[in-house]
Amino acid sequence: MSEVVLRLQDVNKVFEPDTPRAVHVLHDISLELHAGELTALIGPSGSGKSTLLNLMGLLDTPSSGELWIDGQATARLDDAGRTRLRAHHIGFVFQFHHLIGAFSVLDNVLMPLMLQQGKPATAQLDYARHLLDAVGLPNIEQRSAKALSGGQQQRVAIARALVGKPALLLADEPTGNLDTQTAEEVFALFEQFNRDTGCATLIVTHDPRLSARCPRVIELLDGRIVSEPGAL
Amino acid sequence: MLARFWIERRIAWRFMVENPLQTLLISIAIAVGTAVIIFITTLMNGLQQNTINKTLGSQPHVRLEATRLYNRLPAVRDGQILQLETMRAQPLQRIDSWQALVADLDAIPQLMAVSPVVTGPALVQKGRATASVVVNGIDPQRYEKIINLPGHMVQGRFQVGSEDVLVGSELARDLGLQAGDKLRLQAGDGRTALLRVAGIFSMGVQELDTRQLYVDLKQAQTLLNLSGGITALDVKISDIFTAREWGGRLQRLTGLHVKNWMDNNSQLLNALRSQSMTTQMIRGFVGLAVGLGIASVLAVSVVQRTREVGILRAMGSTRDQILRVFLTQGAMLGAMGAVFGMAGGYGLIYLFNNFGSRLFSVSVQAEVTITALFIAIGSGILAAALPARRASRYDPAEAIRYV
Numbered sequence: 001m002s003e004v005v006l007r008l009q010d011v012n013k014v015f016e017p018d019t020p021r022a023v024h025v026l027h028d029i030s031l032e033l034h035a036g037e038l039t040a041l042i043g044p045s046g047s048g049k050s051t052l053l054n055l056m057g058l059l060d061t062p063s064s065g066e067l068w069i070d071g072q073a074t075a076r077l078d079d080a081g082r083t084r085l086r087a088h089h090i091g092f093v094f095q096f097h098h099l100i101g102a103f104s105v106l107d108n109v110l111m112p113l114m115l116q117q118g119k120p121a122t123a124q125l126d127y128a129r130h131l132l133d134a135v136g137l138p139n140i141e142q143r144s145a146k147a148l149s150g151g152q153q154q155r156v157a158i159a160r161a162l163v164g165k166p167a168l169l170l171a172d173e174p175t176g177n178l179d180t181q182t183a184e185e186v187f188a189l190f191e192q193f194n195r196d197t198g199c200a201t202l203i204v205t206h207d208p209r210l211s212a213r214c215p216r217v218i219e220l221l222d223g224r225i226v227s228e229p230g231a232l
Numbered sequence: 233m234l235a236r237f238w239i240e241r242r243i244a245w246r247f248m249v250e251n252p253l254q255t256l257l258i259s260i261a262i263a264v265g266t267a268v269i270i271f272i273t274t275l276m277n278g279l280q281q282n283t284i285n286k287t288l289g290s291q292p293h294v295r296l297e298a299t300r301l302y303n304r305l306p307a308v309r310d311g312q313i314l315q316l317e318t319m320r321a322q323p324l325q326r327i328d329s330w331q332a333l334v335a336d337l338d339a340i341p342q343l344m345a346v347s348p349v350v351t352g353p354a355l356v357q358k359g360r361a362t363a364s365v366v367v368n369g370i371d372p373q374r375y376e377k378i379i380n381l382p383g384h385m386v387q388g389r390f391q392v393g394s395e396d397v398l399v400g401s402e403l404a405r406d407l408g409l410q411a412g413d414k415l416r417l418q419a420g421d422g423r424t425a426l427l428r429v430a431g432i433f434s435m436g437v438q439e440l441d442t443r444q445l446y447v448d449l450k451q452a453q454t455l456l457n458l459s460g461g462i463t464a465l466d467v468k469i470s471d472i473f474t475a476r477e478w479g480g481r482l483q484r485l486t487g488l489h490v491k492n493w494m495d496n497n498s499q500l501l502n503a504l505r506s507q508s509m510t511t512q513m514i515r516g517f518v519g520l521a522v523g524l525g526i527a528s529v530l531a532v533s534v535v536q537r538t539r540e541v542g543i544l545r546a547m548g549s550t551r552d553q554i555l556r557v558f559l560t561q562g563a564m565l566g567a568m569g570a571v572f573g574m575a576g577g578y579g580l581i582y583l584f585n586n587f588g589s590r591l592f593s594v595s596v597q598a599e600v601t602i603t604a605l606f607i608a609i610g611s612g613i614l615a616a617a618l619p620a621r622r623a624s625r626y627d628p629a630e631a632i633r634y635v
Contacts, residue, residue, distance in 0.1 A: 059546060059629040080550055087548025094632060098543045102243075102250035112547040118238040160547070 004071075005089075005167045005200040006033040006056060011065035013051055013223075025051045026223045029065070033168065033200040038191065040211035041204045043220035049204045050172060052220065056202065057090055057170050058082040070167055087116055091161030091199070093171040099145035099153050099160075105132065106141035109159045116164075124163070131159035135189055151182035158189055162197065169193070169201045176206060183207065237560070240553055243544075244560035247537065255565065258529050262569020262608050263576055265522035269515050270577030270596065270604045275584065276511045278594025280504050284472065287497055290435045292347075292378050292466035293475045296488040298325030324352050326461030333486060337467065342478070345377035345468040350452035352463065356399075356445065357416040358407040365403065365445045367419065369452020369462075378466045381433055381446070387411045388431030392448045396430035400441035404432045417447075419455040427451075519611055526565065526615035534558060534619040541623050542631025551624040558620030559613055566612020570605045577604070 013026040025048045033039060043049050054060040055067060058074060061082075066075045069089050074082060091112075099108045109128045110120050120128070132141060135155035140148070145156065154174060161169055171190065175183035187203075187210050194201040203214065211217050219227045248255045301320045327333070330348055337346040350369035355362050372392045376382055382390040386401055388411030397417070399409060409415065409429050417425045427447065434441055453459050465488075469478050472493070479492035494501055534541075541554055578596060585593040 054629040057546065059632075060627075083545070083548060083550050086546070092546050094543075094546075098539065098632065100246075100540050100543060102246035102540075111544070114239045114242070115544065115547060115549040115553065164548075 002035045002037075004032050005035050005069070007068040008032075008056070009066045009068075011055060011062045011067060013048070013055060013060070014063045017063060024223065026055070026062075029223075029225060031218065031225065033202060035167065035200055036194070036198045037200050037216060038194045038214050039200075039202045039216040039218060040214035041202055041218050041220065042206070042208075042211050047220040048223040049220055053170055053172050053202070053204055056168070057092055058086045087112065088164070089167045091164060091166035091169045093154070093157050093161045093169070093174045095173040095176045099148075099156055101144065101146040103145060104142050105137070105145055105148070105156055108145050108156055109141075109163050111160060112164045128159065128163050131162055132156070134192075135159050136185075151178050151186065154178060154182075154186055155189065158186070158193070162193055162199075165197065165199075167199055169199045171201070171203045173204050173206065175210065183210070187213070237556060240556040240560050241564075243557045244564060247533075247557070248561060248564060251533070254529060254533060255568075258526055258565045259569040259572060261522055261525045262566055262612065263572035265518050265611075266570050266573020266604050266608045267576030267580060268518050269607065270574065270600060271580040271584075272511055272514055273600045273604075274577070274581055274594050274596050276507060277597065277600070278592060280507065282592040283500070283504065286436070287500060288472060288493060290379060290437050290440050291493055291496070293469045293472055293493050294467040294479050294482060295491045296327070296465040296467065296482060296486060297491070298327045298463060299487065299489050301325070324456060324458060324463055326458050326463060327465065327488065328461060330462050330465065333465065337465070337482075342470050342474075343467055344470055345374065345466075347371060347374035347378045347466045348449065348462040349375070349464045349466055350449060350456060350458060350462050352419065352452070352456040352458075354417050354419040354445070354455065356403070356407065357418060358409060358413070361407050363403060363406055364443075366443050367417065367452050367455060368444060368446050369449040369456075370446055371449050375446075375466070378468050384433045384435050385431050386434045388429065390433075391430040392446055393430070394448055394451055395426075395428050396448065397427040398431050398433055398446040399429055400444055401432055401434035402438065402441040403443070403445070404429070406442070417445075417455060419457075421457065423455050423457065425451060425455055519607060523611040523615045526562065526612060527618060530558065530562060530616050530619040531622075533561075534623045537623065538626060538631050538634040541626050542628050542634065545626070545628035546632060554626075555620050555624040558616050558623055562612040562614075562616025562620070563609050564612075565616075566609035567605075569612070570608035573604065573608060574601060577601075 008029050008031050011026060011029040012024070015023045015025060029052060041049055041052070051060070055062055058069070062075060066073055068074065069085055072085065074085060077085070100111065103111070106128060107114075109132060110124065113120050113124050129141065132138060135158055137152060137155055145153065148156065154177075158174070174190070175186050178186060190201060190203060191213070193199070203210070205211050218225060300322055334346050334348060337343055348371060350367075352367055354365055354367045356365050370392060372390065376390070381398070390398070392398060397415065403409070407415070409432070411429050411431055413429045415427055415429065417427060447455075449462070453461065467478075467482070469475060475492040475494045479490045479495070482488070483490040544554065581594060581596055
C-alpha cells in the first residue's frame with residue numbers, strides 16, 4: 001500500500017463541552033487516507049461530514065484523539081503550527097468556491113503561494129497558468145474572479161487548491177452548487193488530478209452517482225463510520 | 233521588511249480598491265482632520281509668533297540697570313533684624329565703567345547685541361505746548377540691533393547726533409512737529425537743550441509713540457546730569473525663551489539689577505500658554521473624533537470581510553498576516569487622507585493669507601506638516617488595531633461559513 005498521508009485515531013469532537021448544550025458530533029473516528037487514493041465521504045445532513053473535513057483540514061481541533069498529517073501529530077500544535085502544516089500539505093475546495101473577489105483569477109490561484117513567500121516565482125506562475133489550462137479556463141487569468149460563472153469559479157478554486165502541490169486535497173461538496181453537466185465536468189477534474197498528481201483526495205458529496213465513481217467510499221451516520229465499502 | 237509584507241500590502245490595497253466609496257469616505261474624514269490640525273496649528277503658531285514679535289519689537293529681551301538703593305538693616309544680635317522700613321526713593325543711578333562691561337558682554341556668543349542706554353524723564357516744549365517724555369540716549373549703531381527703529385521711521389531719517397532728536401508719531405501730532413522742526417528739552421535743575429527733529433517713528437504702540445524720545449548718548453548724559461555714565465544696558469539674546477535664565481546669569485555675573493521681557497510680560501506669556509493648551513486640546517479631540525470614525529468604518533469592513541478572512545486562513549495565512557493586512561489598510565488610509573489633508577490645510581492657509589483678516593500672515597512649517605502626517609498614519613493604524621485583532625482571531629472554520 002502507498003504511503004499514509006492522513007491518519008485519524010479515536011478522534012472525537014464535542015461542541016460546547018461541559019455545558020448543557022454540549023453536542024457530541026464525532027465518535028471515535030479512526031481512518032487512514034493514502035497517497036493517490038480517491039475517496040468519497042457520504043452521509044445525511046448533520047452526520048458530521050463537514051466537521052470531520054474541518055478536522056482533517058486542521059481548520060478545527062479534535063476534542064480527543066490524534067490526527068497525523070504526513071506522519072506529523074497535530075493535536076497539540078498551536079494555531080501557527082497548524083497553519084504551517086495546512087499551508088504546505090493541504091488543498092481546499094469549498095462548496096461555494098470562495099474566491100476572493102478583489103483579485104484576478106491568476107492571483108486567486110497563486111494566493112496560497114503568495115501568502116507563504118510573497119511574490120511568486122516564474123516557475124510557479126507557469127504552473128498556475130498550466131493548472132488554469134488544465135481546468136479548462138485558458139486566457140482569463142486577468143479577469144476579476146467576480147466576473148466568472150459558478151462552474152468557472154469552482155474550476156479556479158480547484159486550480160488554487162492544487163497550486164501548492166498538496167499531499168491532501170479536501171473538497172466539501174464541490175459540485176453541490178452546480179448543474180449536473182458542470183458537476184460531471186468538475187468531478188472529472190478531481191479524478192484527473194488525483195491520477196496525475198497522486199495526492200490523496202477526499203470529496204464530501206451527496207450525489208450517489210459521483211460517490212459511485214470513487215474507488216473508496218466512507219459513510220458517516222450520526223458521527224460514526226458505518227460502512228466503508230472500499231476499506232482496506 | 234518591505235519585501236516581506238508584500239502580500240499583506242497587496243491584499244490591503246485590493247480590499248481598499250474593491251470598496252472605493254468606503255475608502256473615499258474614510259480618506260475624507262482623515263483629510264478633514266489633518267487639514268484642521270495643520271491649519272489650526274499653523275494659525276496659532278503664526279499668531280503667537282506675531283504677538284511676540286510685536287511685543288519684542290519695542291523692548292529689549294533683557295535690561296541691566298544700576299543696583300537699586302536700599303536701606304541697610306542693622307542686625308541687633310545673632311542674626312535678629314529690626315525692620316521698620318521706609319522705602320528709599322530711587323534717583324537715577326549710574327552704571328560706572330560700563331565700557332568694560334559692554335566689552336565683556338560682547339564676548340558672550342549667545343548675546344546678539346548689547347547697547348548702552350541713558351534713560352530719564354524730561355519735558356518737551358514747543359511753543360506753548362509741553363509734554364512729559366522719557367529721554368533715551370542711545371548709541372545708534374548698537375541700539376538698532378536691539379530695536380529696529382530705522383524700520384519704523386515714518387518721516388525724516390534715523391539719525392541721532394548732538395543736535396538731533398527722534399520723536400514718536402503721536403508726540404509729533406500732539407506738538408505739531410515735523411522733521412526739521414526745533415524743540416526744547418528740559419530735564420530739571422535748569423538743564424535744557426534745543427534740538428532739531430531728525431525723524432519721526434511709529435512703533436504702533438500708543439505708549440511708545442507718545443512718550444519715547446531718542447537722543448544721542450552724550451546729549452542725554454548731559455541733560456540728565458550723568459556725565460560719562462549710563463542707566464541701563466539693553467541686551468538681545470539668540471533664543472528669546474531663555475531670557476529668564478540669561479537674566480539670572482547676567483545678574484550673578486554683573487551684580488546689576490536685571491529685568492527680562494518674560495517677567496515683564498508674564499500676563500502675555502500666560503495668555504499664550506493657555507492658547508497653546510487650547511490648541512493642543514482641539515487637536516487632540518479632532519484626532520480622537522477622526523480615529524473613532526475610522527475605527528467604526530473599519531470594524532464594519534472587517535465584518536464584511538469575514539468570509540475572505542476564513543478563506544485566507546484556510547489557504548495558510550497566519551493570524552499575524554491577517555492582523556497586518558488590516559493594520560496596513562489603516563496606515564494606507566491614514567497616509568492617503570493625510571495627503572489630501574495637507575492639500576486642504578495648505579489651501580486653508582492660502583485662503584487665510586489672501587482673503588482673511590490680513591492682520592498678519594502665516595506660513596506652514598515643515599515640522600507641523602510632518603507631525604500631522606505621522607499623526608494621521610498613526611491614528612489610522614491605531615484605529616485599525618481593534619478590528620484587525622478581531623479579524624485575526626476569527627475561527628477559520630466558522631468564518632468560511634459566514635454569509
